[in-house]
Amino acid sequence: MSTDVNNSAPLQASEGQPLEERGNNRSQRPESDAFKDFMGSKWAPSTAQAPAKAEVAVHAARRRRAISEKFQGERLVIPAGPLKVRSNDTDYRFRPHSGFAHLTGLGLDHEPEAVLVLEPTAESAGDDGGHHHATLYFRPLSGRDTPEFYANARYGEFWIGPRPTLPELNQLLDLDTADLSELEVAITKDAGVVGVGGMRIRLLREVDMNVDALVDTSRINTGVDLEESDKLDALLAEALSELRLLKDEWEIAEIKKAVAATINGFHEVVKVLPRAITHDRGERVVEGAFFARAREEGNDLGYDTIAAAGNNATILHWIRNNGRVNAGDLLLLDAGVEADSLYTADVTRTLPVNGSFSEIQRKIYQAVLDAADAGFAAAQPGAKFRDVHTAAVTVLAERLDEWGVLPVSLDEALSEHGQHHRRWMPHGTSHHLGLDVHDCAQAKRELYLDGILTEGMVFTIEPGLYFKNEDLAVPEEYRGIGIRIEDDILMTADGPVNLSAALPRKPDEVESWMAGIYSPTGE
Numbered sequence: 387m388s389t390d391v392n393n394s395a396p397l398q399a400s401e402g403q404p405l406e407e408r409g410n411n412r413s414q415r416p417e418s419d420a421f422k423d424f425m426g427s428k429w430a431p432s433t434a435q436a437p438a439k440a441e442v443a444v445h446a447a448r449r450r451r452a453i454s455e456k457f458q459g460e461r462l463v464i465p466a467g468p469l470k471v472r473s474n475d476t477d478y479r480f481r482p483h484s485g486f487a488h489l490t491g492l493g494l495d496h497e498p499e500a501v502l503v504l505e506p507t508a509e510s511a512g513d514d515g516g517h518h519h520a521t522l523y524f525r526p527l528s529g530r531d532t533p534e535f536y537a538n539a540r541y542g543e544f545w546i547g548p549r550p551t552l553p554e555l556n557q558l559l560d561l562d563t564a565d566l567s568e569l570e571v572a573i574t575k576d577a578g579v580v581g582v583g584g585m586r587i588r589l590l591r592e593v594d595m596n597v598d599a600l601v602d603t604s605r606i607n608t609g610v611d612l613e614e615s616d617k618l619d620a621l622l623a624e625a626l627s628e629l630r631l632l633k634d635e636w637e638i639a640e641i642k643k644a645v646a647a648t649i650n651g652f653h654e655v656v657k658v659l660p661r662a663i664t665h666d667r668g669e670r671v672v673e674g675a676f677f678a679r680a681r682e683e684g685n686d687l688g689y690d691t692i693a694a695a696g697n698n699a700t701i702l703h704w705i706r707n708n709g710r711v712n713a714g715d716l717l718l719l720d721a722g723v724e725a726d727s728l729y730t731a732d733v734t735r736t737l738p739v740n741g742s743f744s745e746i747q748r749k750i751y752q753a754v755l756d757a758a759d760a761g762f763a764a765a766q767p768g769a770k771f772r773d774v775h776t777a778a779v780t781v782l783a784e785r786l787d788e789w790g791v792l793p794v795s796l797d798e799a800l801s802e803h804g805q806h807h808r809r810w811m812p813h814g815t816s817h818h819l820g821l822d823v824h825d826c827a828q829a830k831r832e833l834y835l836d837g838i839l840t841e842g843m844v845f846t847i848e849p850g851l852y853f854k855n856e857d858l859a860v861p862e863e864y865r866g867i868g869i870r871i872e873d874d875i876l877m878t879a880d881g882p883v884n885l886s887a888a889l890p891r892k893p894d895e896v897e898s899w900m901a902g903i904y905s906p907t908g909e
Contacts, residue, residue, distance in 0.1 A: 415537065426531040434548070437558040442491035442727070445636045447514055447560065449629060450489050454504060454516035456625050460586045462504040462518065463573055463601060464489060464626070465594035469498045469540065477540070479686065481728065483593045484821035485626040490522060491559055493728040494685060496549055500524035501597060503572050506585075521562045523569040526552045573600055578608035587615075588622040627828035630820050632842035637820065638876060640729040641844055645874055645885045647683035647723035648731040651676040652889055655693075655719060656903040659711070659739060668711030669693040672719065680723040688722035688730025689823045695739065699868030700852040702813060713740040716747055718868055722823060732823050732846055733886045734872030741900045746863050748893050750851055753785040754869045755891060757849035761815055765847065765875060765882040771837045775815035778849040783807035791860055809859065810851050819844045819874055841879045848872030 453462065466482035480498045487493060490502055504518035512518045525541060527549040528534040536544040543549070552563040564572070578584020589601045605615055633641070658675040662668035672693040680687050690705040698704045699718035711717060717739050722731040736751065738744075743751060757778040764777035780800065786807050787796040799806040818825040818834070825844075826834065850870030853860045874885040890899040 422533065425536045429530045432548075434554075437554055439560055440491060440558050442636055443558070443560040445634050446489060446491035448634070450504065450518070450520050451514050451516045452629055453489065453625060454512060454518040457504075457588060457622070458509075458517040459506050460588050461506060461573070461577070462622065463587060463589045463597065464502040464504075465590060465597045466492075466497050466500040466502075466524075467593045468596070475539070481686075483590065484630075484728070484825075485590050485623070486593070487728050487821055488626070488630060489520075490561065493726050497522075497524050499566060499594065499596075501566075501569055501573075501594070503569075505572070519562070521564050521572065522555060522559070523564050523566050523572065524552075524555070525549070525566045526563075569597075570600060573597075574604040577604045577610075579610055584608055584610070586618070589619050590623055590626065591616070591619045623828050624830065627826045628830065628833055630826050631818065631829060631833060631837070632840060633820060633844050634842070637729060638842075638844065640725050640727040641731065641820065641874065641876075642885060643727075644684060644688070644723050644725040644729050644731040645733065646888075647679065647725070648721065648733050649886065649889045650683060651679035651721060651723060652719065652733070652735060653903060654679045656737070656900050659717075659737075660904060662711040663713055663739065666710065667708050669695055669698070669707040669709045672711065672717065673707045676719070676721045680721075684723040685726045685728065686724050688724040688732060692718065692720035692734075694718045694720075694868065697855045697866040697868070699736070699870075700854045700866070701868075702852070711739055714744070715739045716743075716867060716869065718870055720870065720872065728821050730819070730821075730823050731874055731886070732819055732872065733874060733889060734848055734850075734870045735889060735891075735896070736869045736871065737896060737900065741904075742897055743893050747867060747869075750853075750864065750867055751869050751871075751893055753782060754849055754851055754871050755893070756785070757781040757815075758847055758871045758873070758891075761847040761849060762873075762875070762882055762884065765816075765839060765845075765877065767839055767841065767877060767879065767881065769839050770835075771816065771839060771845070772835045774839075774845075774847060778815040778847065779807065779811055782811050782849060782851060786810065789861075791864075793859070810853060811849060812852075813848075813850070815849050816845050816847055819846055839877050841877055843877040844885075845875055845877075846872050847875055 464486050466486040469477040469480055472478045482492060482497060486502060501523045502520060503523060504520050506517060507519050509517060513520055527543060534542050536542055539545045556563045576585045577587055580586045587601055591598055605612055654675045655672050658671050662671040665671050673691045676691050677687060692704055693707045694701060694704040695709055695711040695717045696715040698709050699716055717737045719737065720734040722733060724730040738747060760781045761774045761778035764773045783796060783799050786792050792799050792806055794804060794806055798804045848870055852868040853864040855866045857865055871891060876883045876885055890896045
C-alpha cells in the first residue's frame with residue numbers, strides 16, 4: 387500500500403490484473419456467455435470471390451528459383467516482419483520486409499508475422515524444377531464463431547476487416563500456404579550441425595525478433611556455431627539484395643506506375659503553393675498535398691517527403707517540414723509514391739516558389755541540370771555504376787571553379803587527395819531503386835558501385851549543390867540556396883530511359899509548367 391502525497395489517503399494495491407490485459411480496460415467488452423453466443427451467430431456468409439492468380443506470381447516463382455540455386459540443401463527462412471507499435475496499442479501501417487515481398491509478390495498490409503520457408507528437396511524435385519519447396523506460413527482469417535473475430539483488436543475481422551484465407555492466398559500466389567501455428571516445427575525439424583545429420587538454416591535476420599529467437603534457440607540446442615551462422619545469414623541477406631539489381635518486366639511496370647503517381651503529386655504541390663506562402667508552416671502544406679496524392683493513387687509514401695524551402699533545402703534529409711515557404715525562395719521537393727506493390731519512385735525537383743528563377747538561382751540550377759545531363763550521358767550499358775557519379779560531380783567542380791569558389795585548382799580538387807568540391811555536393815549521385823528507395827543496399831561493392839550498368843537496372847541520377855546560410859566559403863549571394871534535380875532511370879539495351887522525364891527539368895520549362903497550374907500572386 388502507498389500514500390498519495392496530496393491528501394495522505396491510502397492508495398489501494400493492485401488487484402492483480404496482468405499488465406498485458408490492462409489495455410483492454412477501456413473497451414468494457416461484455417464477457418457473458420449470452421453475448422459471446424450472440425456475437426458468433428446470425429452473420430451472412432461471405433460473398434467474396436475466389437481470387438484469380440496474380441500476375442506477379444510467375445515472376446515471384448522465378449525469383450525463388452534463383453535463390454534456390456544459390457542455397458541448395460539448406461532451409462531458408464524469410465519473415466515478413468511483425469506489426470510495430472506506434473503508440474501504446476496503435477500500430478503503424480504494416481509493410482513487409484522487401485526481401486519477403488520480392489519472393490512472394492505480396493504487398494499492402496495483410497501478412498504481418500508471415501514467414502516464407504523454402505524447404506530443400508531432392509535435386510530438381512522442388513518448385514519449378516528447383517531445389518526447394520516454398521510454403522507461406524501466416525495467420526489466416528478466424529471464423530466469425532471464434533472470439534478473435536470480435537475480441538482481438540489487432541487481428542479480428544470486426545476491428546480491422548477481413549484477412550485472406552489459406553486457400554485464397556494459395557490461389558492468388560500459386561504458393562503453398564500453412565497456418566502460422568505450424569511454423570515452429572517447420573523451422574526447427576531436423577535442424578542441427580551439417581555433416582552429422584543436421585539441416586542448416588539460413589535466416590533473414592533482424593526482421594522478426596520472434597523468428598530470430600526461434601532459430602537461435604534451435605541452433606543453441608543443437609550445437610550450431612552462432613557466430614558462423616550469423617555469417618551464413620548475412621550471405622542470404624546479400625543474395626536477396628543482389629537478386630533485385632535487375633528488375634523484371636513486372637517490376638518495371640510497377641515502378642512506372644509509381645513514377646506517374648509521383649508526377650501527379652508534384653502537380654498537386656504546385657497548386658497549393660499560394661496557400662503555402664501564407665501559412666506559418668508552409669512546408670507542411672506542401673508535404674500534405676503530396677501525401678494526399680500518394681494515398682489516393684498508391685499505398686503510401688515511399689519515404690518521408692523532403693519539402694524544404696529556402697535554407698532548409700541545404701539540409702540533405704530535411705523531413706521536419708515545419709518551415710515557412712517564402713515567395714522568393716526555392717522549394718526543394720524530394721518525394722515518391724509507393725505503389726500498392728510496394729515499388730516506389732524517387733523524384734526531386736527544385737521549384738521557384740514565385741514561379742520565376744532569380745538570376746543567381748537560375749545560374750546554380752543550370753549547373754546542377756548540366757551535371758544531371760552529364761550523368762545521364764555516362765549511364766550507358768557496359769559503363770560502371772560509379773561512372774555516373776564521376777561524370778556529374780566533374781561538371782559541378784568545373785562550375786565551382788569557373789565561379790571562383792574552389793580554394794584550389796580544378797585538378798587538385800578533382801584528385802583523390804583533394805575533393806574540395808564535395809563540400810557542396812556531399813552525397814552520391816545515384817542509387818538503385820525498387821522495393822526500397824535505396825534498393826539493393828546489401829549488395830557487394832563489386833556488384834553495386836563497381837557493377838556494370840545492365841539492362842533491367844533502375845536507378846536515380848540526382849546531383850545537387852547546397853550553399854548554407856552560414857557557409858562563409860561562398861559568396862553571400864549564393865548562401866541559402868539548395869538545388870537538387872533527381873530522375874528515375876531505366877537501363878535498356880539501347881541506353882538509359884528517363885522514367886520521370888514528363889516532369890519539367892529545364893528552367894524555362896519549369897517556369898512555364900508552373901505558370902500553367904497556378905498564379906503565385908493570386909491573380
